[in-house]
Amino acid sequence: MALPDLDSSVGHSFGLEFDGVMIKNITEISGLKMEQDVIDLKQNTADGKYVIKKLPGRPKAGEVTLTRGLTADNSFEKWVESAHFGKMADARKGGSIIVFDYEGIAIKRYTLTNAWPKSLELNALKAGDTSVLTEKLVITYEEMKPAA
Template identity: 30%
Template sequence: MAASPGGYYPPVGFHFKVEFVGIGNDNDIRFQAVSGLTIEYDTESFKEGGENRFEHKLPVRTKYADLSLKRGMLTDSKVIEWCLKAFEAREFKPVTVNVSLLNEKHTAIKRWEVVDAWPKKWAVSDLNAQENSIVVETLDLAYKYFKVKS
C-alpha cells in the first residue's frame, strides 16, 4: 500500500476472498472469517551437562494450524460438494486454496497459497427457532504448508 501524506496505514482485515483452485463458483469465494494462517516450529529440548540454569531449545520441524473458514450457508456450493465427496465417499482430492487480502480497488495486496488442502471437518451452526440468525457453516481444512505471495 502506498504511503499517504499522513503516513502508512495498514490494510484492513475485512476485505478478502478465498479461492479454491479448480472448484467453486462465484459465491464460493465469499467467507465471513478465515483463521489458522499460522506457522510455528516444533522444538526439541537439549540439556547440556554442567549447565543447570537453562536448557537449549532447538527447532525441529515446522507445523501449520488447520485453516478454518466461516460463512453463511450456501445451498449451491461446489466446495461443499467437494467436501461431501471426501466425507461420504472417501474421495480425497487435495486442492490449492488462495486467501487474498484485497485493497480498496479489489486487487490482491497479499496472498496466502495453501497447498494440498483437504476437508477435515464441516459443521453447521445450531438451528434454533428462538433466535433470529443466519445458518453459518464452518469448514476446517488440513494442508501441507502455505506460501506467502505479494
C-alpha cells in the same frame, strides 16, 4: 500489492481460491498460522555448565476455519464429500486464502499445500430466528506460506 510501511491493512473481505475456483464472501477466517516444533538440545559447555538450547524442528501441519453466509453454492459440500468417501486424490488441493481491501483488490495471499476439508458445520437452525445462517468449513493443510 505491497502495503505502505506504516499502514496496517484492514481486511474487508476474504476469499478462497483452489484449482482456479474462487469462493468469495467469506466473513471470518480463524486458525491460520505457521508453526514448527521446538527441539531442546541439552548439553554441557566447555567450562562444564549445563545449558539447554532451543533449535527449530519440523514444520507442523495446521487447520484453518472459514465462515461464510449460507448460499446456494455447494462447492464446500462437494469438496467435503470427496474427502468423506476417501477420494483423497480429488480432495487434496493446493490453493490460497486471499485478503481483499475495500476496493476488492487482493492485498495478501496465504498459500496452502495439500489442503483438504475436515468438517463442515452449519450454525444452529432455529425457527423464527432472524440471524444469518452460516456454514463453517474446517480445512487441514500440510504447509502454509505467505505468498510473495
